[in-house]
Amino acid sequence: MGLYKLKTMDENIETGVLEKVKTDSIDYEKDFENWLENSPSVLLDDDAESTVFWIGRQVSATVGETDKYPDLIGIDASGDLVIVELKKGKTPREVVAQILEYAAWGAALKYGDLNKISQDYYRTDNSMANKSLIELYHEVFLPDNDEEVKIDFNKNQKLYIVAEQVSAIVKQVAVYLREKYGVNVYCMEYEVLKTQQEEYFISTEKIVGYDDITSSISKNKISGTSAIRWNEPIKIKTVISDAVNKITNGKETAVFTPAEVYSELIKQYPDINQSTVRCQVIQDCVNHTSRKHYPSGQRDLYFRSEKGRYRLYNAEKDGKWDWQGRRIE
Known part of the structure; x- marks a missing residue:
């Protein structure tokens, strides 16, 4: 499938010409990690109109006797822990084991652990530094609410595998984990495209975990709906x-x-x-x-x-x- 940009000279679309948008061969993995850090709602369903606030990037996660470093971790509106692993190119089959190791580490984190990770992440941000995790949560999701709301942080872990191409075996295993064991694992593909005028377009496709949200009904802790x-x-x-x-x-x-x-x-x-x-x-x-x-x-x-x-x-x-x-x- 080709992607084109409509180029107009006089703002008249009838005289426009189609300019081919090409995939750039440069390694954009770290760039995309930055972009995702700045635009977390990209992870969510298109009409969710919600967000994730990050609390850590490349945090040291001790799994067994080794230290690993998940790309991004955050908190969503339900108070659940969001863990993201990005891959350049096609996902290796080992990424499933990797994301599950992160989940095992993340599931053991208490509020105090998450709060410390969050404060380390925001220590150089003047507007967010020294705020507790619950204060950050209220600022993002409940800024106009004066009532005391109990948030059950990290009750669930939501795992995101993001890559330029999700391999068939990774997709198959992710679907199996979701359907058989109820693991909240999602897969998303991305592609970076660039025009001749150095304009960038980012294409994303939700591969696993998004189309069955319709059948998944849960009680929202905040609104009760x-x-x-x-x-x-x-x-x-x-x-x-x-x-x-x-x-x-x-x-x-x-x-x-x-x-x-x-x-x-x-x-x-x-x-x-x-x-x-x-x-x-x-x-x-x-x-x-x-x-x-x-x-x-x-x-x-x-x-x-x-x-x-x-x-x-x-x-x-x-x-x-x-x-x-x-x-x-």
């Missing part, structure tokens, strides 16, 4: 913004809360996740300091008037803001 994959023909971010417009009637002075948006949406979409609604509002809120944790697909739609309360964004009135929720002077 069923966490089911979004399976509607319309994008979830679109139904959320449509609900906001309905609640506010398009008036910039009208104030709304994520809870009100959720209450409006469950009338038509009873399986929608309350956490997803909250995260999407944060992502699209220009002045929310936690939007930096949701960098992919941001839209400048809302303005936080006070904690937990929002209104429609007016660029002339509210000024310009960057993707991290910082005002642009």
Whole structure:
């Protein structure tokens, strides 16, 4: 399958020409690791509208009598431990044993262990340094919640094998582990492409573990609602913004809360996740300091008037803001 970029000279698509996008032969494994570190939502399902916050990179993991170094480890919205192993080229069969060794190590980590790893990871980040793991969790997933929420950290481990090509045997074993033993293992392929103008495109394909999310229903610890994959023909971010417009009637002075948006949406979409609604509002809120944790697909739609309360964004009135929720002077 060929991939082309439409190149236009005068912004008229009718006169555009197709430029071939070619796979570059340079080793991008470390580059992709950096990109994934900056854009963790790439790991998740396309319509999940959630994220992972990393707590470690190349952390020393003692397995038996040897030290190993998983590429990335993080925490997701359920408090589960996310472990990622990246491979250049085609996955060797040994990667399955490797990721399971990481899982055995990770499963033994207590809150104090995870907290120490996290503080080491963020020690040079002025905005995140010295914050506990639970504080970071609240900042990412529950920034507007004043209530005490009990999070059961590391109840499960979610294992991601990411490579340019997932071999047939690795795919087969991963499917077996999921279906026979309930191991949360996922496989994703990526490809780096570059145009003649030095523009980069990253293609990803979810290979194992994503298409059966629909049948996996679990109780969400945060919202108490069923966490089911979004399976509607319309994008979830679109139904959320449509609900906001309905609640506010398009008036910039009208104030709304994520809870009100959720209450409006469950009338038509009873399986929608309350956490997803909250995260999407944060992502699209220009002045929310936690939007930096949701960098992919941001839209400048809302303005936080006070904690937990929002209104429609007016660029002339509210000024310009960057993707991290910082005002642009």
